[in-house]
Amino acid sequence: MIDPKHTVLWSAASPVANQSTITLSDSIDNYDEIIYYGSAARSTAITVSVKTEYPVLSDVINGGGPFYWGKWGISDTYLLCNGTQVFLSGNSGGVFSSYFWGKNNGNINYTCSLENNRTADVRPYKIEGVKYSTSDDRTLLWSSTGNPYNTNISLSESITGFNDVMVYGSGSDNYANGYHVSKQVYRAQSGIIACEPWCYSPWAINYRCNYALGCDFLINGNSGHVGSSWYMGINQTNKTWAAGKWTDTNAPKMMVPYAVYGINRK
Amino acid sequence: MGSSYFITYGGNRLTFPGATGSVAWKAPTYTYRTLWETTTPFKNSYSITLSDSIFNYDEYIVYGSAVRTGQIGIDVSNRYVVVPNKINLGGAYYAGKWDSGSTFILLNGTELWLSGTSGYVQSSYFIGQGNNTTAWAQGTYTGRLNDVHPYKIVGVKEVK
Numbered sequence A: 001m002i003d004p005k006h007t008v009l010w011s012a013a014s015p016v017a018n019q020s021t022i023t024l025s026d027s028i029d030n031y032d033e034i035i036y037y038g039s040a041a042r043s044t045a046i047t048v049s050v051k052t053e054y055p056v057l058s059d060v061i062n063g064g065g066p067f068y069w070g071k072w073g074i075s076d077t078y079l080l081c082n083g084t085q086v087f088l089s090g091n092s093g094g095v096f097s098s099y100f101w102g103k104n105n106g107n108i109n110y111t112c113s114l115e116n117n118r119t120a121d122v123r124p125y126k127i128e129g130v131k132y133s134t135s136d137d138r139t140l141l142w143s144s145t146g147n148p149y150n151t152n153i154s155l156s157e158s159i160t161g162f163n164d165v166m167v168y169g170s171g172s173d174n175y176a177n178g179y180h181v182s183k184q185v186y187r188a189q190s191g192i193i194a195c196e197p198w199c200y201s202p203w204a205i206n207y208r209c210n211y212a213l214g215c216d217f218l219i220n221g222n223s224g225h226v227g228s229s230w231y232m233g234i235n236q237t238n239k240t241w242a243a244g245k246w247t248d249t250n251a252p253k254m255m256v257p258y259a260v261y262g263i264n265r266k
Numbered sequence B: 001m002g003s004s005y006f007i008t009y010g011g012n013r014l015t016f017p018g019a020t021g022s023v024a025w026k027a028p029t030y031t032y033r034t035l036w037e038t039t040t041p042f043k044n045s046y047s048i049t050l051s052d053s054i055f056n057y058d059e060y061i062v063y064g065s066a067v068r069t070g071q072i073g074i075d076v077s078n079r080y081v082v083v084p085n086k087i088n089l090g091g092a093y094y095a096g097k098w099d100s101g102s103t104f105i106l107l108n109g110t111e112l113w114l115s116g117t118s119g120y121v122q123s124s125y126f127i128g129q130g131n132n133t134t135a136w137a138q139g140t141y142t143g144r145l146n147d148v149h150p151y152k153i154v155g156v157k158e159v160k
Helices: none
Strands: A005-011 A020-023 A033-041 A046-055 A061-064 A067-071 A079-089 A092-103 A110-115 A123-131 A138-143 A151-154 A162-172 A178-187 A192-194 A198-202 A210-220 A223-234 A241-246 A256-265 B005-009 B012-016 B029-037 B046-049 B059-067 B072-081 B087-097 B105-115 B118-129 B136-141 B149-159
Touching (some): A033 A061, A046 A178, A061 A198, A067 B105, A092 A210, A110 A223, A162 A210, A178 A192, A223 B118, B072 B087, B105 B149, B118 B149
Antiparallel strands (some): A046 B072, A061 A079, A092 A110, A138 A256, A162 A178, A162 A256, A178 B072, B105 B118, B118 B136
16 A cells, blocks of 8 residues: 655644634645544543544635544443534634534433533544655546536446545535535445445534535446435534435535545556 | 634634645655454454554554445445554444435444454444434444444554
8 A cells, every 4th residue: 555645734732622723834735635633531441542534625614623433432322423623724723612413321312512622522633734646556537526416427447446445525514615525435346335425524614513424426347326415413503413415416515526536456 | 924814603703823834745654464354244242352462553444344235335444543552442434325225324333442452343333314304313233234344453553
């Protein structure tokens, strides 16, 4: 596996507090991807530490942050999405609320909350920029600048020639200059594989929704189909469960794939 | 310094100071070592033993797969940072539509705890949107083929 170049753009000795701004040593517009490193102190025995990766959209506010999805701790039955909202644009960043949503402890009820400065929540402590070069083993198989809902696509070659498939996705967050971004890596196989672009993301800067966003996306050889995009998670101020789908090509983009790469050519 | 700007969030005004700068790129080199692998991944509530302690690595990758239908395959990789001398919570997860014949939209996967050379594959579960509704849906399972289960763990070490 060939790894692209990395640059540490910001780091802190410990995860930073919510409602703060950060300054990067270089603009994210100079990079293809960014990586959020985040950690949470859950107990003396358990620490959660993650890296969450996103592609970069230049000249706009990129929504994202470090997130974890799984069990809260060993001694309880909370099953949650947990993390912290971060917005980045150029050299500037804002670290906003932490939040969780998911299954309540010991029952099947939905639970969620927004939190500030809680050490048990996954919060960022480092951000890296990632820059690919022409010598890196990354082959563009398909790209789009439109809203490819409910449509078939053709790839320039079959994914079966690669070990892995990398899918970039993006969507508008209904806020001026704000966008969701998504990077996922799947193992390439023969037959139909699910390659959904999805991410955890703040919905909009002025709202306090926190969603998992994605899009139905299937690939088979050098053919693909983009279906509906979807969201689910915590609603804004009332903190209730929210979910739905977009299927309208004229609607603001919720999350759709915009690039497919083959990596690690066989 | 470049020009600054601000946004409001949750009633708070946050100022983004403008800045400029340039830094040198670093081309990291990683070594990858398979620490555990199985040909029968669809099993919960069992212990595993790694061939080397995860504390000897900077990161680890969990590969997971699920059998959804005869046609659709799901095969994912999730990458985590290793926390030394602690129980590392993680697992193999997938988010998306359950299959082509339903409208379930779910986060689905299996819990995995690692510490040293020991590991434990916990329950599988999903949380998300109900079928043909926007209602909350969830479930916890053991040994269900439909759920994403881990089948390989790879330790990642950066060459300094």
